[in-house]
Amino acid sequence: MGSIFPVSKRVSFSSGQRMMKKHRSCNNQTEGGGGEGEGEGECQQQHLCNWAELVLPWLSPPDLASISSTCKPLYLISKSITNQRSSDASRSLENHHAPIPFLNTLDTHPYSYFIYTPSSIIGFPSSIPLHQSWGRKPQLPIWGTPSSPILHPKPTDFPSLMVENASGCGCSDCSEEIDGKFHCPCARLRPGLSGFSEDVGVITECGESCGCGRECGNRTTQRGIAVRLKIVRDSVKGWGLHADQFIRRGEFICEYAGELLTTDEARKRQQKYDELASQGRFSSALLVVREHLPSGKACLRLNIDATRVGNVARFINHSCDGGNLSTVLVRNCGSLLPRICFFASRDIVEGEELTFSYGDIRLRPKGSPCFCGSSCCFGVLPSEHT
Numbered sequence: 159m160g161s162i163f164p165v166s167k168r169v170s171f172s173s174g175q176r177m178m179k180k181h182r183s184c185n186n187q188t189e190g191g192g193g194e195g196e197g198e199g200e201c202q203q204q205h206l207c208n209w210a211e212l213v214l215p216w217l218s219p220p221d222l223a224s225i226s227s228t229c230k231p232l233y234l235i236s237k238s239i240t241n242q243r244s245s246d247a248s249r250s251l252e253n254h255h256a257p258i259p260f261l262n263t264l265d266t267h268p269y270s271y272f273i274y275t276p277s278s279i280i281g282f283p284s285s286i287p288l289h290q291s292w293g294r295k296p297q298l299p300i301w302g303t304p305s306s307p308i309l310h311p312k313p314t315d316f317p318s319l320m321v322e323n324a325s326g327c328g329c330s331d332c333s334e335e336i337d338g339k340f341h342c343p344c345a346r347l348r349p350g351l352s353g354f355s356e357d358v359g360v361i362t363e364c365g366e367s368c369g370c371g372r373e374c375g376n377r378t379t380q381r382g383i384a385v386r387l388k389i390v391r392d393s394v395k396g397w398g399l400h401a402d403q404f405i406r407r408g409e410f411i412c413e414y415a416g417e418l419l420t421t422d423e424a425r426k427r428q429q430k431y432d433e434l435a436s437q438g439r440f441s442s443a444l445l446v447v448r449e450h451l452p453s454g455k456a457c458l459r460l461n462i463d464a465t466r467v468g469n470v471a472r473f474i475n476h477s478c479d480g481g482n483l484s485t486v487l488v489r490n491c492g493s494l495l496p497r498i499c500f501f502a503s504r505d506i507v508e509g510e511e512l513t514f515s516y517g518d519i520r521l522r523p524k525g526s527p528c529f530c531g532s533s534c535c536f537g538v539l540p541s542e543h544t
């Protein structure tokens with residue numbers, strides 16, 4: 159039905175910062191200031207710690223590393239923030255929250271830094287995701303400009319993504335079958351295993367315009383990540399997403415979330431990413447999915463950039479043998495755009511890396527090197543010019 163091409167999903171993303179080892183003590187600084195009593199020094203230190211616990215979780219890794227080198231209390235707070243960041247990539251923003259930890263036994267990158275979003279948001283050409291608190295209490299992310307922050311985005315937060323006056327279903331139970339067929343009109347294409355052999359399958363689910371709730375049996379992909387996952391560092395491929403439990407064939411894994419871009423904006427960003435990549439180690443995660451519409455004349459193109467804003471799917475590496483994930487376009491009743499979701503294409507054992515095929519290698523034989531390690535590896539990552 160379609161094909162899927164990451165325009166440039168490269169490996170060896172490096173954004174973690176080694177924690178500074180050298181530090182001075184705050185006590186020395188406050189007590190050395192002209193003979194104030196110990197009580198005042200402690201008080202100042204308490205103020206500093208209170209301030210630091212509010213501010214430090216918002217800092218990027220380089221800023222956090224430099225502030226951690228100023229005194230011992232800040233070093234300790236930074237260290238605990240680093241630990242919390244590496245213990246959960248999802249920043250507690252997934253519905254069924256099981257932490258998704260970073261595991262690295264190879265080098266000094268404790269985690270990968272990016273803005274987390276459980277579902278795709280609209281990427282404005284001029285919008286730079288500002289900051290997201292990460293490393294203290296779970297907090298809501300803030301995007302956009304200070305004057306128009308976008309809080310905790312869900313598809314429903316973007317009216318432009320909804321079809322106006324769409325009529326959903328009014329079933330009492332959407333999973334009910336009549337004569338072996340689902341009665342619910344939204345379930346005409348259900349998650350099933352048969353369609354998963356194609357490059358990109360399509361399924362339909364209930365959505366915002368339906369009368370049913372999130373617990374509806376035809377909303378498999380709308381309840382967040384339900385399987386345990388972990389992000390593991392590989393010496394060649396960089397970070398990769400792994401199963402942290404047995405996953406049965408057909409189970410929903412996650413959505414590919416990021417910034418939804420116009421094709422113009424996607425091309426501009428791709429050019430910038432290519433420049434950055436040529437200057438050194440840089441990993442982008444811009445995915446382009448084309449769905450050829452039944453007429454054969456038109457083609458729907460989805461550009462999702464998870465380079466700066468995304469979810470755990472940005473860590474899924476390519477495999478030339480097709481990997482163990484199926485890519486499925488999910489249409490939710492009432493939503494204008496489909497979402498890209500991953501399902502297990504076969505049983506997956508605990509610890510196994512999750513991979514999918516980025517596309518057809520024949521289209522652009524001069525891509526980046528591929529390290530998938532499969533017996534049929536082409537040696538080159540599939541990608542194409544936009």
Ligand SMILES: [Zn+2]
Nearest residue numbers: 327329332342
């Ligand atoms: Zn229904």
Ligand SMILES: [Zn+2]
Nearest residue numbers: 327344364368
């Ligand atoms: Zn429905």
Ligand SMILES: [Zn+2]
Nearest residue numbers: 332364370374
């Ligand atoms: Zn329903």
